[in-house]
Amino acid sequence: MLFDLPDRDTLYAALLARDDRYDGQAFVCVSSTGVFCRLTCPARKPKLENCTFFPSIGECIDAGFRACRRCHPLQAAAQADPAIGALLQALDERPDLRWTEQHVARLGYDLSTVRRSFKRHFGMTFLEMARQRRMREGFEALASGGKVITAQHEASFDSPSAFRAAFARLLGCAPADLQAGSLLRATWIPTPLGDMIAVGSHSHLHLLEFLDRKALPAELKRLQTASKEGIGIGGSLPCEQAAHELADYFAARSGTFTTPLAPGGSAFTRQVWDELRAIPAGETRSYGEIARQIGRPSATRAVARANGANPIALMIPCHRVIGADGSLTGYGGGLWRKQRLIEIERQLKTTPQEKAP
Template sequence: MLFQLPNHETLYEALVARDPSYDGRAYVGVTSTGVFCRLTCPARKPKPENCRFFDTVSACIEAGFRPCNRCHPLAPTAKADPAIEILLDALEKNPGYRWKEDTLITRGFDPSTVRRTFKRHFGMTFLEMARLSRIRNGFETLSRGGRVIDAQIDANFDSPSGFRTAFARLLGQSPSSLMEGGLLRADWIETPIGAMIAVSDKSTLHLLEFADRKGLPTELKKLRRLSKGGLGIGRYGPTNQIEAELAAYFRAESAKFDVPLAFHGSAFTRSVWEVLRQIPVGKICSYSDIAKAVGKPSATRGVARANGANQIALVIPCHRVVGADGSLTGYGGGLWRKQYLIELERRFTVSAKAKK
C-alpha cells in the first residue's frame, strides 16, 4: 500500500505541464543546478536527463539537493504565495475585522488577483474566508448561551438578516432554530488548517468537518433527521476529547484517536471506513487498494463514494487515499489540506525512525 512513483517519462510530462495533482507527492531534483522543486515550479524546465524524481522532501535533501527559492518546496503550496501569507497573517491577528474589496485595494492588493489565488488554493475567496472567521465569533457567543442579537454583534454583522443568512449557509439552519440542549450539539474547533465543526452526543462523535466544506449543511441535515432530537449549539464530552486529540495530532505528538465514533452509512460504506482507519500513519494507498481490502476489487467507484461520504475527517483518514498513479485526488477539505496532512504525517514516521 506504499505509493510508488510513476515512471520517469510520466513524471517529466507532469513537470512540463506543471500538474498540481502531484504537489506533496513528487519532487524533482535538477542535477545541473543542485536544487529540488515542486513539479509546479514556474522556473524554466530542465532537460529530462538532468531530472531525478523523489517522493519526499527528505529524500531530496538526503540526495544532496537544496530547496528551490522560487517554488519553496519546504512550505505548503499555498504559503509559498506571499500575498496569501500576508493576508492569512492579517486575518489571524484580527479575525473579527470586516474585509472588503476596498480594504484590499487600500493595502495594495488587486481584488481580482486575490480572489483567483485564494479560490485556486482554498476553494473559497479571501472575503469568504474572512466572513467565515467573523461567523465563528457569533458561533462562540451562541455556544456560551448568548442571545442571537449578541452573536450578530460579536460577528460584526450590521443586519440581523445578513447574520442569519450567513449562519444558515454554514449550518443549514438559522440560529434561532437551534434547539437548547439538543440531543446533538455542534461546536467550533480551531486547527492550523482551518476551523472544524464537531457534532457529538453525550457518548460519541457524529461529525467532524471543516467549516468551509460546501457539503456541511447537507451532512448536518442528515444528522438532524437521524437523531430526531434536534441540533443545538455547545458540546459534550466527545467534543472536548477530539479537540485535545487534534491538538496533539497537529503538534505531531500523537496520531492516535480514541474518541468513540458513531458511523452513519451502509454496511459497505462502514467497511470502507474501517479499512481507512487501518492505514498506518505516514502511508497512503489507492482506491483499488481499499476495494481489494474490503473484498470487492471491482468496487473502486463505490470506495470513492464511501470516501467522499466520510463525515469524520482526520479520524477516518480519507486523506491517505490517492490516485492509482500517486497523484492527489479530490478531497472535500481541499487538496491543499490533503497535501498538508500527508506532509504532517511524514513527520510522525521520521520521528519514529529517529527514536529507534
C-alpha cells in the same frame, strides 16, 4: 504552489531566522494566536507545532486566520495596487459595514478591476474577504457560548434575518436551530489547518469536518433530520476527547484516535471506513487496494463514493487514499490540506507512538 514550497522544517528555520528569501512566497499561520504572518515578522516566534505554512494569503484567510498587525502581510499587495490598499484600509476602518458592490463603486473603483486584483493577490474577492471577517466574529461568539443575538452583533449584521441567512449558507441551518440541551451538540475545534466543527452525543462522535467543507451543510442537515431534538451548541465528552486527540495529532505527538465514533452509513460504507481506519498513519492506499482488501475487487467506484461520503475527517482517514499512480486525488477538505496531513503523518511514522489502551 504549495508543492513547490520547501519542507516545513526549512520554512520554520526561515521563520526563526527572519529569512527574507521566502518573503511573499510563504506565510505562516499560527494556531495559538489565530493570525498569519510573513516569515520576517518581528513578533515572538511560535512553537513549531502551532505553525502551518501556505504559499498564498488567500489560503491563510480560507483556513480562518487573520492578518498580523505587526508584519502586515497584506501590505505588499496594497503597495503594488493602490486600490487594494485603499479598500483594505476602508475595511479596517469599517469592519462593521456589510460591504456590497455599491459601496465599492461609490468609492470610485471599477468592480471588475477590483475583483480581478483581489483574486490575483489573495485568491478571493474583496467582498468575500469582508464577509468572512464578519462571519468569523459571529462564530466565535457562538462557540464561546454567546446567544444568537450576541453573535449577530459580533458579526456586524444589522438584521437578524441577514445573519440567519449567512449562517445557513455556511452550515445549512439557522443559528437558532442550534440550541443548548439537545442530545447532539456542536462544538468548534480550532486546528492549525483551519477550524473544524464536531457533533457529539454523550457517548459518541457523529461528525467532524472542516468548516469550509462544501458537504458540511448537507451532513448537518442529515443529523438534524435523524435526531428528534435536532443539534444544539455546547460541549460533550466525545468532542472534548476529539479536541485533545487532534491537538496531539497536529503536534505530531500521536496518531492514535480512541474517541468512540458513530458515523452511520450503510453496511458497505462502514466496511470501507473500517478499512480506512486500518491504514497506519504515514501510509497510503489506492481505491483499488481498498476494494481488494474488503473482498470487492470490482467495486473501486463504490469505494471512492464511500470514501467521499465519510463524515468524520481525520479519525476515519479518507485522506490516506490516493490515486493508483500515486497522485493526490480529490479531497473535500482541499488538496493543500490533504498534502499537509500526509506530511504530518510522515512525522508520526518516525515518532514512537503511544499504544491505544
